[in-house]
Amino acid sequence: MSAPASVFVSPAPAAPSAPAAFSEPASAPARVSAPTAAELLDFVRSIASDPEKVAQLALDPLDRSWIRLEGPGGAEAWLLGWPPGTETGWHDHGGSYGAFVTAGGELTEESLAVPLPSEGWHSLELAEGLDRTRALPAGKGRAFGRNHVHQVANRSAERHAISVHVYYPPLPLIRRYVRDGRTLRLDVVEHPETW
Numbered sequence: 001m002s003a004p005a006s007v008f009v010s011p012a013p014a015a016p017s018a019p020a021a022f023s024e025p026a027s028a029p030a031r032v033s034a035p036t037a038a039e040l041l042d043f044v045r046s047i048a049s050d051p052e053k054v055a056q057l058a059l060d061p062l063d064r065s066w067i068r069l070e071g072p073g074g075a076e077a078w079l080l081g082w083p084p085g086t087e088t089g090w091h092d093h094g095g096s097y098g099a100f101v102t103a104g105g106e107l108t109e110e111s112l113a114v115p116l117p118s119e120g121w122h123s124l125e126l127a128e129g130l131d132r133t134r135a136l137p138a139g140k141g142r143a144f145g146r147n148h149v150h151q152v153a154n155r156s157a158e159r160h161a162i163s164v165h166v167y168y169p170p171l172p173l174i175r176r177y178v179r180d181g182r183t184l185r186l187d188v189v190e191h192p193e194t195w
C-alpha cells in the first residue's frame with residue numbers, strides 16, 4: 001500500500017470497507033501465535049495463484065484499485081491493482097513484517113540490503129552497495145522483515161500489474177522517505193486513518 005496516484009501507497013490506502021472476501025474458514029481453530037513469515041508468504045501465493053480471487057479486483061485504467069483481505073492469524077492483507085507507471089515511493093511498514101507476490105504483470109522492487117532502524121533518525125547517508133533491485137513477474141514474491149525499507153513499481157508502460165500483500169501485525173503506520181542519491185530522508189509518517 002505494501003496501494004500506493006500516480007504514486008501508489010503501499011499498502012493500499014484505507015480502503016473502503018470491502019467485504020472480507022477471502023477469510024479463513026469459520027471453522028478454523030483460534031490460533032495463539034503470530035503467523036510466521038513462511039505462512040504469510042504461503043498466504044499471498046495461494047491468493048495470487050487463484051484466478052477467481054484475482055479476478056474479483058476491478059482494474060482502473062489510471063487509478064489504483066484494491067480489495068482488503070483477511071490474512072492468517074489476524075494479518076492485514078490487500079489485493080492491489082497497479083496501473084502502468086505507478087509506484088509506491090520509498091517507505092517502511094511501521095515495524096510490521098510481511099510478504100507480497102505478483103499475481104499479474106510484473107513489479108520491480110528496489111530495496112536496501114540492510115535493516116534500518118524504524119525510529120530515531122531523520123536522515124541517513126547510505127553506504128555504497130546497499131541497493132538491490134529485483135524483478136517480480138507473476139508468481140514471484142518475497143517475505144520481508146520488520147525493518148524492511150523499499151519501493152515497488154509497475155515499470156510497464158502498457159500493462160497493469162496485480163499483487164497480493166500481507167502484513168503482521170496490521171500496519172500501525174507507514175514511514176515515507178525521500179531518496180536523493182545515497183541520502184534517505186524521513187518525509188512523513190502516515191497512520192491508517194489517513195489512508
Ligand SMILES: [Fe+2]
Pocket residue numbers: 001002010011088091092093150
Ligand atoms: Fe511496502
